[in-house]
Amino acid sequence: MTNTPTLPLDPRAIEILSRVTTATLTTLLLKKGLRNVWLRGARPLRAGQPRLVGRAFTLRFVPAREDLATPESWSSPISTRAAIEDMPAGCIAVVDAMGVSDAGIFGDILCARMHKRGVAALVSDGVVRDQAGVLATGLPVWCNGAAAPPSVAGLTFVAWQQPIACGGVAVFPNDVIVVDDDGAVLIPAALLDEMLLLAPEQERLEAWIMSEVENGAALPGLYPPNAENKARYEAQKPG
Structure with missing residues (x-):
């Protein structure tokens, strides 16, 4: 499966949605028949982060397999490092970590690189590591907490810019994500307008x-x- 290119998001859409709460969006989407749009486990790592809006740039982990989930895999062409270099400015990275809470998907160095590339936020149903360092990077993060072990202790990274399940929600590349203090909500791309x-x-x-x-x-x-x-x-x- 090939990776989906990231579409730009109209600045007007960002301006409008940055004034709309995730609570309001879930109500409106419920009226459209969509009940499952709030990403479970994706909580603000720091209270008071701004409401942010961006296209979903998806990343996917599967359970760790000993021959694949190794420190050497970090140098592979299919790695979180390579995925980060594909992230466009303004996107929101949405990571399917299967809710694993004892292996940090990203630490301070990877988050610093994302921030440098202009990534708007990181959202995951998993956890980060190096929490103090991650907070110091300035990258806004919504996740399920922190853990010291690296990702390969419990996860294998397999793909980016493909459909994922994050927090029990189906997320496709270029869906729109809105995050605030209540969590992360998905707007299907077709319902954005x-x-x-x-x-x-x-x-x-x-x-x-x-x-x-x-x-x-x-x-x-x-x-x-x-x-x-x-x-x-x-x-x-x-x-």
Whole structure:
């Protein structure tokens, strides 16, 4: 299987989605019938990281096999090192580590190189190593924690820019990832344009509902709004 080229993401899409919470996106995607879009185990390594948006650049590990998962494999043409050199600026690296929590997929040196290449973030259902060093690189990371052993202690790297499963979610190259303090959410590439239309309006509506709650309004008929409250919202919203 050949690797999928990474498509650019319109700066306007980044601008719009960087103002939309992952919670709002999961609700909108649920309304479209997509229930499984939140990547389990991908938590912010540092609290307060900015909300980020980018195309998914995928990497895949399988269970360690002793003849393949060796320190020598780090020099192979199929290696995390080679994959990092293919990462374009602005992408979000999404790593399928099968939820393995006792082998760090990347450490400080690899994360430093990703940061230097302009990678927006690293997202994984696995763990990193050299946590203090990773944090010092400035690369925003969402993962399942930290562990000292290297990746080859429990994993074999096999491919990049192919479909993966990360945190129980199917991720294809060029899907869009949004990350914030609530975790990582996938927007299928085919639904991006629709989300760009729906998400800002949903945020405006929820801000109006919040203002109504702060003014003492009861929830029934307000959240979600009934016809009367929808009409009030439409009459009051700007523009």
